[in-house]
Amino acid sequence: MRSGRIEDARMRQLLQTYLVIGSPNCREEPLRVLEEGLAGGVTLVQFREKGPGALTGESLRALALQLQAACRRRGVPFLVNDDVELALAINADGVHVGQEDEVAVRVRARIGDRILGVSAHTLAEAEAAVHHGADYLGIGPIYPTASKADAEAPQGPGILRMLRASGITLPLVGIGGITTETAGEVIRAGADGVAVISAITQAANIREAASRFVAISVAESS
16 A cells, blocks of 8 residues: 555655765765755755764764764755665655565564665565565665675676566666666666765765766666
């Protein structure tokens, strides 16, 4: 039952330029990185505080609230990776979970009509996530990535074409090693947008990098 949940058409718009951010991925202060990304037109933000030096406890919560406030000022939804308790505590707009995190059907029961994203690497995982109430699927890694130490083997854009050909109609976002040179290829293969970490957070000009991804996503989606 979808009453009250986000509509697919709106979800597709939000996935166009999806920033995944956490302090371990930022060379500069995360709030500044996020604000520059938002100024460049980022459409959706996921807070993913994992990896060496990741914050915990009160420091984690404080950063989450700071970043969420910046998103709210821009009217951009703010999702939390994996941590359902944190997402509920700060009233985030949604949660994204991987295959090793809490199972999607339980997360959906806990978060109600908030946005639920689920990572999938195979058709079986994608079909299960759809059945369990996902609003969108994160598909990848498409290309090799250094942002996630335990990432699966890269699958290339072909995984997106296969999922679409197999009848997966849910909004999809490609993730993993995507750059402005490859973003168009990912969208043409069947993604509604691209999720990016280092190509924005590590960019010399964050705002310009974000705006380039936005321009590609809009051009390929039109």
